Amino acid sequence: MLCARCRKNEASFLYQKLVEGRVLESGLCASCHAEESPGVYIGDSPLASLFAYLGAPAQGKRRVRCEACGLSFSEFRKCGRLGCARCYDAFAGEMDEVLAQVHACSRHSGKCLPPRDPKELARAIEKAVAAESFEEAARLRDRLKRIEGD
Amino acid sequence: MQLSNMLRYKMGWARPDGPEHAVVLSSRVRLARNFDDRPFPPRAADAELRAVLKSVFDAASKTRLRDAARISLADITPLERGFLVERKLISWGHASEPAHRGVLVGERDAASVMINEEDHLRLQNIDSGLCLDRLWREASAIDDDFAELLDFAFRPEWGYLTCCPTNAGTGMRASCLVHLPGLTATGRIESVLRSLDRLGVLVRGLYGEGTKVIGDFYQVSNRTALGRSEEEIVDSVTGVVRGLIAKEREAREELSGGDRKTRLEDLVYRSLGLLSHARLLTYEETMRHLSYLRMGLALEWKLPADLTTVNELLVLSQPAHIQMLAGKPLEERDRDFLRSTLLRRKLSGATEA
Numbered sequence: 487m488l489c490a491r492c493r494k495n496e497a498s499f500l501y502q503k504l505v506e507g508r509v510l511e512s513g514l515c516a517s518c519h520a521e522e523s524p525g526v527y528i529g530d531s532p533l534a535s536l537f538a539y540l541g542a543p544a545q546g547k548r549r550v551r552c553e554a555c556g557l558s559f560s561e562f563r564k565c566g567r568l569g570c571a572r573c574y575d576a577f578a579g580e581m582d583e584v585l586a587q588v589h590a591c592s593r594h595s596g597k598c599l600p601p602r603d604p605k606e607l608a609r610a611i612e613k614a615v616a617a618e619s620f621e622e623a624a625r626l627r628d629r630l631k632r633i634e635g636d
Numbered sequence: 637m638q639l640s641n642m643l644r645y646k647m648g649w650a651r652p653d654g655p656e657h658a659v660v661l662s663s664r665v666r667l668a669r670n671f672d673d674r675p676f677p678p679r680a681a682d683a684e685l686r687a688v689l690k691s692v693f694d695a696a697s698k699t700r701l702r703d704a705a706r707i708s709l710a711d712i713t714p715l716e717r718g719f720l721v722e723r724k725l726i727s728w729g730h731a732s733e734p735a736h737r738g739v740l741v742g743e744r745d746a747a748s749v750m751i752n753e754e755d756h757l758r759l760q761n762i763d764s765g766l767c768l769d770r771l772w773r774e775a776s777a778i779d780d781d782f783a784e785l786l787d788f789a790f791r792p793e794w795g796y797l798t799c800c801p802t803n804a805g806t807g808m809r810a811s812c813l814v815h816l817p818g819l820t821a822t823g824r825i826e827s828v829l830r831s832l833d834r835l836g837v838l839v840r841g842l843y844g845e846g847t848k849v850i851g852d853f854y855q856v857s858n859r860t861a862l863g864r865s866e867e868e869i870v871d872s873v874t875g876v877v878r879g880l881i882a883k884e885r886e887a888r889e890e891l892s893g894g895d896r897k898t899r900l901e902d903l904v905y906r907s908l909g910l911l912s913h914a915r916l917l918t919y920e921e922t923m924r925h926l927s928y929l930r931m932g933l934a935l936e937w938k939l940p941a942d943l944t945t946v947n948e949l950l951v952l953s954q955p956a957h958i959q960m961l962a963g964k965p966l967e968e969r970d971r972d973f974l975r976s977t978l979l980r981r982k983l984s985g986a987t988e989a
Contacts, residue, residue: 532802536801571672574791588801588860592863596866596869597795598790600783
């Protein structure tokens with residue numbers, strides 16, 4: 487993302503301003519940031535690193551498009567927003583790199599959406615128990631009971 | 637639902653009894669969730685948006701948010717939408733495109749869900765003081781309720797999928813609104829905020845119409861959402877905020893000791909005088925002086941005001957809130973006049989109490 491003020495340097499600060507009661511967020515480079523808002527440091531933003539990454543010249547010329555919503559990868563590069571959940575699958579090769587750039591990691595390790603299928607659910611419970619995630623196992627067992635009760 | 641009723645009840649998060657409330661005003665946990673089989677809102681046609689809004693409103697009646705108010709943004713006035721923004725229940729982006737957008741608001745604003753903002757659902761739990769771990773558990777329980785009823789987009793390797801890749805993974809933002817007048821007055825704020833940069837958090841200031849931060853309030857939140865568990869994110873933000881609390885307390889003690897005390901007392905009492913007697917008060921000026929008054933109260937000085945009133949005034953002084961009190965849109969000057977009246981009334985009420 488380019489600095490919103492000088493439009494020359496790469497933006498590395500997230501900057502907020504209240505204009506007519508609306509909070510506008512934009513990216514500023516270090517020197518414009520120093521001039522615009524003395525004494526306030528806001529830090530790099532993930533959005534700035536996303537745009538810095540997407541703004542870099544593309545490697546290869548793979549033309550991919552999400553079949554579900556019609557978004558192409560080059561359109562994503564311009565706006566930084568995906569069109570639907572299936573875009574992640576359509577751009578699977580690229581997304582690992584995008585996510586790694588933004589989050590410094592491309593693998594999820596938090597809460598998981600429990601499966602709907604009872605067999606998959608039973609496997610997930612075993613896995614949770616093996617990992618000693620007993621709270622998670624209890625949550626999944628409750629879900630299994632509800633599904634089997636239906 | 638009459639939005640003006642919301643002016644009368646107190647928001648849970650403005651109560652001054654949360655943990656570490658002397659420095660931390662409120663904590664907030666937000667979870668982004670999306671339908672697996674529908675385009676994200678920025679790319680969705682009207683019919684899709686309408687269907688999402690209806691599914692979420694319908695599903696809500698079978699979750700623990702069954703009694704929440706269901707507000708369609710298209711059914712309310714621009715002023716009322718501004719009011720919900722100031723209340724932190726919706727975002728400006730959400731308010732600016734009201735068609736087929738909505739929000740669920742639970743009791744005392746404690747839990748809410750934005751519908752069709754950038755993501756299909758943004759679940760939010762908010763409360764007073766430093767309490768991110770509890771808020772995460774509460775938000776997660778509401779998420780479980782909805783996940784039973786709606787088909788959320790999730791991939792084991794990338795977690796919950798979101799419109800912007802910066803939110804993918806946990807879909808979580810855990811944030812605290814902290815009040816740092818002591819660090820600002822001692823001039824240490826810059827170096828303290830800089831030192832946070834390495835700790836994986838993002839700091840935002842609240843800006844006024846100019847370029848200066850108003851009222852010494854800062855929002856601290858996690859920078860990334862993927863690769864760490866929700867508990868790890870909560871622990872890391874909580875740890876950073878605890879560090880800030882310690883530094884802020886140190887600064888406040890320094891400012892209120894020895895010969896510096898008179899200077900600080902002068903600042904606080906001038907603010908009290910101005911807020912209780914002025915006849916035209918802009919929002920920025922009000923915030924700046926409420927900030928000093930709040931510091932005096934947090935230091936447990938005997939002042940003719942209390943923290944509940946000051947916390948409430950921080951919310952009620954905002955432009956849309958003032959106009960909701962008047963029951964109509966007002967010019968800036970009229971707002972400033974009404975704001976000063978509100979402050980005089982509330983602060984003299986606190987004296988009598």
